[in-house]
Amino acid sequence: METEENNQNVNHVMASSGATGSISVLLHPLVVMNISEHWTRVRAQEGKAQQVIGALIGKQKGRSLEIMNSFELVFTVIENVVIDRDYYNTKEEQFKQVFSDMDFLGWYTTGDSPNESDIHVHKQICEINESPVILKLNPFTRNADLPVTMYESVIDLVNGEATMLFVELTYTLATEEAERIGVDHVARMASGDSAESSQVAEQLQAQHNAVKMLANRVRLILEYIRAMERGEVPKSHEVLREAKSLTHRLPVLNSEIFQEEYYTQYNDVLLQTYLASITKACHDLHQFVTKFNVLCDRQGIMGRRMRGLFF
């Protein structure tokens, strides 16, 4: 009984684990980088890490949210955290001008699991928007997973009274092409090194990294299934089913239509390369002829000899 109560005290902001989120969230990596920079800047300026709070904006279509950008919020700490509404209102006007089709979707903060003060801030945010989502980024985590968790709030009956609780949401990362290239670029270069390698090497390196990840994942699944066979881990039919459906999907596309399209595309690229090499050859030849002309001209009479050699 006592331990139950203790657990409840620690975790009474989270709804029971049975409750699942009702909306799907698409998160842009830019938001993650924004929060990271905000936190790093405050830390570098103040000398020690502090909690930062900010707002999330994006698009909402029915039950799916797309969080595309974020900005900082000013807050004061008088016992509890109080959000500066005026600052928010000014910022809202401004971002409406540039990002006219984006709405206020929620707020973010740094820290570990959600706690009392988060509920308090959340209630203030609820005055702005009916059902905001919360994003928590943990800057001190040591494992390799993305330390970002998203929550939404539900009103639940706890001990007879209606309280606000958080429910964890699952999110996916948005993969817009330009963003992906930017993220790739900053991820791969070490600070302060100049990329002298060839373009082909860079491209192949990126592909190699991705393929390596794929190989690792497949190896992991294989090991898991082998362990299941040996009896080291309990058999999970769901995992087995999914693995089987995965292997059944190969080969992915082997129809004739695909082969035709594939080779047409291949030929197009080769044609383009041919064009480029012909152009280059023309240019080189032209240069050669011009230079030769200049050389020859020195020997003979202007004009006539030159023409004679190349007619």
Added chain:
Amino acid sequence: MSSQSNIALNNWLMANNVENISSVDEIYRYDRKQQQDMLAAKPWDKDPHFFKEIRISALALLKMVTHARSGGHLEVMGLLLGKVDANTMVVMDAFALPVEGTETRVNRLENAIGWYHSHPGYGCWLSGIDVSTQMLNQNFQEPFVAIVVDPVRTISAGKVCLGAFRTYPKSLNKVEDFGVHCKQYYALEVSYFKSALDRRLLDSLWNKYWVSTLSSSSLTTNADYTTGQVSDLSEKLEQAENSLGRAALVGSGVGVSGSSIEDRRSEDRLAKAARDATKTSIEALHGLLAQVIKDRLFNQVRSRPA
């Protein structure tokens, strides 16, 4: 023994949230006094080539690229915040205009250090108007830098296409007849930096992102752009051919000296056409590489005997 003490140390560090602001993150600190001293001294007045390098933060890069991309085929512009560090300009953040109106200084200590705009599809350089705008900026808002980003070329090449430029003051140049503005400004050497937290986040982002890297097919994404490039190339070749024809006529009549101007022009055209053709075909080849890899991985399955 030492690994155990390492583990213990790490645990202690984590438990106490020991702030070890590594030198990597020092760059994020804004030293107001140091900046004001720099602004007072103005070492760039005496040397038009004073700033040689520029360091751009990961966030600023992402913001610029995303903003430029959101504009589609329209140019967009924004402001850069940052500071100066000896001969290097440092860009910490970027803001799309008109968000950077009046109020944004509340939470930002840094000053405006430059502006950026996009050239969707036509490369990273300064146009005539850009050059005059920048010269004006450099007269009144020093230190200031102009960054140009091309989101279309970024996506087509699979590499970030960005350039940072500073103009020379007017008195140093005579505008040449070929309308070459490129002699009025010079490019800074660009490098990027990220914080320790950025690095960790980016690594974990990669854990989820590799799927889209593998599955992206740049040939299909860039089909429009490639077609545009090929027809552009054909126009250039036609022009080159015409001017070559003219050069031949002129050359046969007058001799080497007369043909030199036409020849040089047509040679420039042909050289440029060759360069563009090579660039486009390289990008196409990269896309094809990705397609072949995918085909081998997912389509050609050799079943091993059980």
